[in-house]
Amino acid sequence: MKAAAIKQAAFDPRRVKRDFPIFANNPGLVFLDSAASAQKPAAVIDRVSDFYRTDYANVHRGVYRLSAKSSELYENARETARRFLNAADASEIVFVRGATEAINLVVYSWGGAFLKPGDEVLITELEHHANIVPWQILRDRIGFTLKVAPIDATGGLDMTALAALITPRTKLVGVTQLANATGAMVPVDAVIRLAHAQGALVLVDGCQAAPRMKLDVRAMDCDFYAFSGHKTYGPTGIGVLYGKSAILNAMPPWQAGGDMITNVTFEKTTFQDPPARFEAGTPDISGAIGLATALDYIEALGRDAIEAHEAALTEYGIDTLSRMPGVTLVGAGQRRFGILSLEVDGIHPHDLATLLDQHGVAVRAGHHCAQPLLEKLGVHATTRASLGIYNDESDIDQLAAAIKAAQTMFAR
Amino acid sequence: MDSRELYQDIILDHGRKPRNFHAMAHPSHSAQGHNPLCGDRVTVYLEIEGDRIKDVSFEGRGCAISTASASLMTEVLKGKTVAEAEELFKAFHAEVTGGEAPEMPETLQDDFDRLAPLEGVKAYPARVKCATLAWRAFEAALKGGAVGATVKTE
Numbered sequence: 001m002k003a004a005a006i007k008q009a010a011f012d013p014r015r016v017k018r019d020f021p022i023f024a025n026n027p028g029l030v031f032l033d034s035a036a037s038a039q040k041p042a043a044v045i046d047r048v049s050d051f052y053r054t055d056y057a058n059v060h061r062g063v064y065r066l067s068a069k070s071s072e073l074y075e076n077a078r079e080t081a082r083r084f085l086n087a088a089d090a091s092e093i094v095f096v097r098g099a100t101e102a103i104n105l106v107v108y109s110w111g112g113a114f115l116k117p118g119d120e121v122l123i124t125e126l127e128h129h130a131n132i133v134p135w136q137i138l139r140d141r142i143g144f145t146l147k148v149a150p151i152d153a154t155g156g157l158d159m160t161a162l163a164a165l166i167t168p169r170t171k172l173v174g175v176t177q178l179a180n181a182t183g184a185m186v187p188v189d190a191v192i193r194l195a196h197a198q199g200a201l202v203l204v205d206g207c208q209a210a211p212r213m214k215l216d217v218r219a220m221d222c223d224f225y226a227f228s229g230h231k232t233y234g235p236t237g238i239g240v241l242y243g244k245s246a247i248l249n250a251m252p253p254w255q256a257g258g259d260m261i262t263n264v265t266f267e268k269t270t271f272q273d274p275p276a277r278f279e280a281g282t283p284d285i286s287g288a289i290g291l292a293t294a295l296d297y298i299e300a301l302g303r304d305a306i307e308a309h310e311a312a313l314t315e316y317g318i319d320t321l322s323r324m325p326g327v328t329l330v331g332a333g334q335r336r337f338g339i340l341s342l343e344v345d346g347i348h349p350h351d352l353a354t355l356l357d358q359h360g361v362a363v364r365a366g367h368h369c370a371q372p373l374l375e376k377l378g379v380h381a382t383t384r385a386s387l388g389i390y391n392d393e394s395d396i397d398q399l400a401a402a403i404k405a406a407q408t409m410f411a412r
Numbered sequence: 413m414d415s416r417e418l419y420q421d422i423i424l425d426h427g428r429k430p431r432n433f434h435a436m437a438h439p440s441h442s443a444q445g446h447n448p449l450c451g452d453r454v455t456v457y458l459e460i461e462g463d464r465i466k467d468v469s470f471e472g473r474g475c476a477i478s479t480a481s482a483s484l485m486t487e488v489l490k491g492k493t494v495a496e497a498e499e500l501f502k503a504f505h506a507e508v509t510g511g512e513a514p515e516m517p518e519t520l521q522d523d524f525d526r527l528a529p530l531e532g533v534k535a536y537p538a539r540v541k542c543a544t545l546a547w548r549a550f551e552a553a554l555k556g557g558a559v560g561a562t563v564k565t566e
Binding site: 346347348349350351354355358365366367371374380381409410412 | 415416419474477538539542
């Protein structure tokens with residue numbers, strides 16, 4: 001009989017923290033802004049640096065060994081991203097600059113080719129500007145209708161209203177899995193079922209979900225899934241658009257140049273199959289390789305363990321902050337996850353963020369690129385604390401203590 | 413820098429109870445300032461007769477720094493000539509951005525000193541825009557001439 005598998009050590013955020021050099025270089029830093037951008041583990045920083053030192057050359061071009069090696073590493077990174085999302089095939093993974101570019105790709109390529117006046121695209125009030133503004137720009141060009149599914153009184157997506165807004169005219173539903181401004185989780189599986197029942201595609205903005213939970217785009221059955229590398233502990237400038245093969249195959253290029261063609265004459269050019277069709281020009285090779293290292297790092301920690309850790313820490317945060325007089329958590333519906341958006345009576349978020357910074361607590365203050373949502377919630381700006389794999393209860397305690405100090409100072 | 417140097421009593425006082433905080437029915441000039449970073453908005457109203465600022469007021473929403481700065485601005489601008497107001501703005505802007513403030517004429521020194529509590533923002537680059545928002549709107553109102561010019565801080 002084989003020896004029992006070595007039991008995976010329990011998730012320990014203090015040990016995880018030691019993997020991130022930023023904390024050694026900034027003693028006392030209470031980093032609660034991972035929803036804006038996560039810090040990078042040494043493994044990612046070193047991998048990018050090592051790649052440039054040992055294996056770098058352009059991809060898909062040279063016949064020499066170094067270029068072949070670089071191409072192999074780049075395509076291996078695509079395979080890692082495929083595995084991370086459990087996509088059926090690596091050709092369904094398009095490397096982009098980030099989720100913003102992923103959404104723009106869908107809007108301009110898919111939307112530009114297939115949307116007509118009379119069609120409808122449905123987004124939700126929970127969306128980041130990146131899943132609102134590109135649709136508005138294309139709408140103004142083409143003349144389709146852009147509809148918005150509302151939130152309910154608790155700040156969660158109003159599923160009844162959403163269901164009523166999906167009709168046979170709806171061609172696509174764009175929805176966030178986890179609202180960046182409030183931390184409201186969206187039951188995307190249910191949204192996808194409702195949309196597919198009417199023949200609409202679904203684009204999921206997975207920016208905040210990707211670093212925090214296990215994903216399976218096949219089980220989810222979304223048509224597009226977008227996430228950013230820098231929020232998943234990877235480098236900036238790289239991200240992923242997942243699209244189902246049949247859909248990507250039918251889509252025209254949106255940017256054109258080298259690496260995305262099969263033959264060019266001045267009369268006619270034929271294009272590569274996906275994903276190359278959507279990756280014109282030299283891609284962010286080191287970014288893709290660094291992202292793969294980050295995704296491997298997350299997998300090694302255990303995505304179920306990460307989700308459980310952040311869920312528990314979110315609960316601890318809710319518990320701690322909701323006991324504080326003068327502190328109100330902004331509504332996030334039935335399930336708040338990883339993000340705590342709050343208001344403090346009598347202290348503007350900008351002032352609060354400056355005061356928290358005096359205590360080494362880094363948070364985001366403002367509208368979090370979700371102005372329509374905050375408008376709907378009746379707030380102009382909030383202070384947002386967002387969690388990462390390196391945070392633990394002491395970070396929440398220090399946030400609470402810093403808020404208390406700010407309240408004392410403003411009350412004088 | 414200690415946060416009490418940034419949030420001096422006078423800042424908190426003007427932040428909580430801004431002076432001249434109302435719309436003006438018939439301004440000769442007005443402009444809105446907007447900080448897209450935080451969504452803060454301020455509208456500055458001016459009543460200018462000849463070259464003198466007879467009255468000035470503002471309304472809007474913002475943090476303690478931007479509200480206090482707008483409030484203090486209205487206090488020092490009232491009764492000044494347009495040229496004096498511009499001189500104060502130039503000096504104030506230089507002061508909070510860490511530049512060399514130009515020499516103030518004797519007649520404006522007291523007014524300039526009243527803006528000194530805002531000097532602390534120069535240690536907080538992200539907050540300088542809060543302190544200058546109302547002044548930028550004031551400048552836009554002067555330049556725009558007519559009612560309704562808009563200025564953004566970025």
